Amino acid sequence: MTHPPICDYEGSDYQQRFWEQGGRAYEDGAEAVALRHLLPPQGGDLLLEIGAGAGRNTPRYRNYRRVVLLDYSRTQLRQAQERLGRSDRYIYVAADAYNMPFVDGLFDGATIIRVLHHMAEPLAVLQETRRVMRREGIFILEFASKRNLKAILRWLLRRQAWSPFTPEPVEFAPLNYDFHPRQVQAWLAEAGFTVENIRTVSHFRIGLLKRLVPARVLIALDALAQPTGRWWQLTPSVFVRARAQGLPEAAPDGVFFRCPSCGRALPETRPDLLACPHCGARWAIRDGIYDFKEPM
Template sequence: MFEGSGAGAQVNPPVMDYEGSPYRTEFWEGQGREYEDAVERLALQALLPSSGGRLVEVGAGFGRLADLYLGYDQVILFDYSRTLLQEAVRRWGHDPRFLFVAGNLYQLPLASGVADALVMVRVMHHLADVPRALAQIYRVLHRESVAVLEYANKRHLKALLRWLTGRQRWSPMDPSPVEFVKLNFDFHPAWMWEQFARARLVPARQLAVSHFRVPWLKRWVPARSLARLDRLLFTVGGRYPLSPSVFVQVRPQGAEAPRYAGVQAVNDLLACPFCGMEGNFVLTQEDRLFCRSCGTGYARRDGIWDFKEPVDSL
């Protein structure tokens, strides 16, 4: 079990690492998740502005949702896994609007106020330190930003039925998060709203998503039809979510005014995870960034700015 009281107390939170994993081929393409993909797209389309300046996707993986961001002037796809980002580079690297960054969310290597819009889907359920992650998300937003954050709902209908019939020990009504598999957490909606409030992220809309995540139903009903049916329940279900997935549109309370207008160079958009200095890099012709404050260097490899492994310092 993972108790909410300790969620922000970890010095170095563990990170779920998808490095080298066949996430796209086995999880998405190999297990018939066309419905989940379709319904998550509908939820994002309902909550996310279709166009704007700069969008950041945290946990972008192989760029599954990147086609939804083509109305933005600049798109930063961020993930911890370099191998997944390499797939995203192969899919979207031809478009100069896209920037690919690898790093740790708990030390998000982006400058403050850089995101006009932010998306984080299928990431929250891997976070051992939700408050710390939300603090980083708040930092990169500005007062006019909008963010769409998804979390796995502890109080979903199947969990309630399993608990009521004695097939599940933990109670879906207990507000404390539950770690049912290592680094896989379910969160109670009330607990999540408490974390949003502490992070000064004010929910504007909440949608209940993926009501029909049932294997036999997905086999017999076409994915798009099932997703459209699910969409009818988004808003009413969002009042008291019983679905396994919840999407929340949040806005930062008391954030600073926008600092970055228009398309920016990479050395202006990033931050040094080692010392925290922002937008203060020397960019070399060899695709290297060196922090002017601490001298730590970072390299662009295979189209990805790698903030997981520093290179030689200045």
Template structure:
């Protein structure tokens, strides 16, 4: 088994504070629709069996991939969010499974997923190289992976750095944002919040065998002034134009990579149900699965399914 090394990384644990992430979107219709329209476009034409939305929260983006893949899974470290939204998600997207787990240590066998997505989560990942290694393990050869991330060198940050003469800013080192109040869940000083240089993310992906097929920009018009001047529909119209002209640049605050993974291992098995793809998130060994519990004899851990959601969280 690969990836059995024991390590512990900090996780941005949304369960530590009572925060309903869906509320964050109430006043951000432009950004929400900008991301959804872009993803609809990216997923158009993609197909597959198992699909993973890493850090998928309350299923904000499920509509973009749901009809494309037979078995969509939303994985999130916040068990509370998954349990609170289970019924709403299942009503809308009945085939979707919800699993509480850590993106660094996922409870899935090798070579399972034909597709995966991560949006607005990479800023919480302090060790993306480790996450990408884990992601490579669970994806099949030719799997397609869509990665959104906060762009460190977007136009406003670049102008700010130039005015300050801060040329160190342009390195590929991730930029740790100062803790912000309620910045998408990071409401404590320990919050993990990184902005990444597109070249750095691309390099880390390539090291694990991913090729960036297409780079796209998103939320070009995310600015309080522009939001005052134009209504959401005008902003979305302008966004479409900006996207078609400037996606190759580092102007936008949010960048999306549409990637494909090449690896030697060929997927041999077809899996029909969720229990078939699960393994111990810690040692990647087999689990003894019963109705509402799953045990790893080697690690001596029992994982539980409560309120319809499996809890495979390990740190």
């Protein structure tokens, strides 16, 4: 199989442009509310944040003992490092979500927030997420929904050719997809997850409203509306809490990384690189970032 294309954020100023200068305090706050309600209150041991970017959401995982930030972009991880610092609590990993450098059953928690919409093969990423999680682990997934009110209205007014009600993804810009909520739930089931809760997010993502109403008011209103996601989903963003079922179970103690080239466990013997004793591939550790983008 040829590798699906990757939406590479290397060198991107996404965090500053989209979040800090992009007038998205409402969306950011609404996501914080959704995470607060969906994350298990008792927390956990080891959380994997897939497509962590510059670590915008990472401080919200405070109930987990350690967090692995995985992203394809080294520069996004550098920004995350600047924001969060270097400590044993955070592990920075540059790698591909389709082929993650971890042994089976390692994590008791995982999140994918604002990342699935870049995936040409979303089921493959969800299956890979299940592989690295242990049975009963909690997975929080955010996805962009094609069945949102604006798309429905545009379709009814014939301003948009694609139907918001059909299950296939819509690629509205290169490597940017909106998905149908029922299709995402079917993929989650196929990947080995059961859905426990759904919250709809960003009910009021309308330019005029955002200009007229303070963000904190919109966030409070969104918080009231989010639980309706259990019954219907008509927002542009949907959050799902799912639980990992079946195999794999938990990884044995003492193993963590696996070689992305040959898929076998990778011992940590040196501070500057990981050398695979099976296939010989060598992976750099630079300035606190494990680099699995390509072998040395």
